[in-house]
Amino acid sequence: MWAYLVTLSVLGGLVLYFGFAGALYYAFYVRRRDQPEAWKIQPKRFLSQKVHRWAMLIAASNLMFGGLLSGSFAYYVLTGGPVALYLQVDDYGWAYTVFSTVVGFVLVEAGAYYVHRLFHNRWLFRKFHRWHHRCVAPTPFTATTIHPVELLFFQASAFLPAIVFPMWAGSFIAILVYVLLFNIMDHSGIEIRHSFPWQSSSRYHDDHHVHFHCNYGQNLMIFDRLHGTLRRQKRRYGVTVFGGKGTPAGEEHDGPPPFVDYS
Ligand SMILES: [Zn+2]
Numbered sequence: 001m002w003a004y005l006v007t008l009s010v011l012g013g014l015v016l017y018f019g020f021a022g023a024l025y026y027a028f029y030v031r032r033r034d035q036p037e038a039w040k041i042q043p044k045r046f047l048s049q050k051v052h053r054w055a056m057l058i059a060a061s062n063l064m065f066g067g068l069l070s071g072s073f074a075y076y077v078l079t080g081g082p083v084a085l086y087l088q089v090d091d092y093g094w095a096y097t098v099f100s101t102v103v104g105f106v107l108v109e110a111g112a113y114y115v116h117r118l119f120h121n122r123w124l125f126r127k128f129h130r131w132h133h134r135c136v137a138p139t140p141f142t143a144t145t146i147h148p149v150e151l152l153f154f155q156a157s158a159f160l161p162a163i164v165f166p167m168w169a170g171s172f173i174a175i176l177v178y179v180l181l182f183n184i185m186d187h188s189g190i191e192i193r194h195s196f197p198w199q200s201s202s203r204y205h206d207d208h209h210v211h212f213h214c215n216y217g218q219n220l221m222i223f224d225r226l227h228g229t230l231r232r233q234k235r236r237y238g239v240t241v242f243g244g245k246g247t248p249a250g251e252e253h254d255g256p257p258p259f260v261d262y263s
């Protein structure tokens, strides 16, 4: 059963990723390549062919590695490993299932924020997270272009809520699929606004690749707002400006300037 679950996770991840990212890439980077001003967040910047190929190779390797971890985790759950997930909605009822899906989503988001912020520490950034930031103008294929050590941390932070917080297994899978698909859109380089009120626009993460040490969140901006790491207007950011809060361009007599609007 373990081999079956791992194969299913690896193939599912690859098909979902390359199917969705490929469709976005074809629709914009191939068919509308000559009019980037109309759709691209950074219209003058494209990845070189060399970095593009490298990014796709790393992304594909990570999907296989991630599939191995996810399939093994599913095996652990299905063979009775101690987790808080439940398989039948009736065990807790619909009201709790809806509530716990929302909480589970926020917990996964919290994990992603704090792990990502940790990897923006000076040493970890240079050692590992720099891989992801080679993609200064991200494309749909760069969502999982990260160092494998970092992937381990992100996977662990995503699995942790399922171990400690009672949540329906179907909700947990839906959250992981949601995170993957929105990560692809957030890295697409395409200007996308979503109709979900909680979901930031794709510019929020694209700006993370432009300005480096700010906007650490994944889908929600609540943790960036809470810690003041959301990009602020008039502040300077860049690869050498660590800490997440930028540097003031001048005196800030009226307190810190407002955050940039990414709704
Ligand atoms: Zn980063």
Ligand SMILES: [Zn+2]
Residues within 6 Å of the ligand: 132, 138, 187, 205, 208, 209
């Ligand atoms: Zn990114």
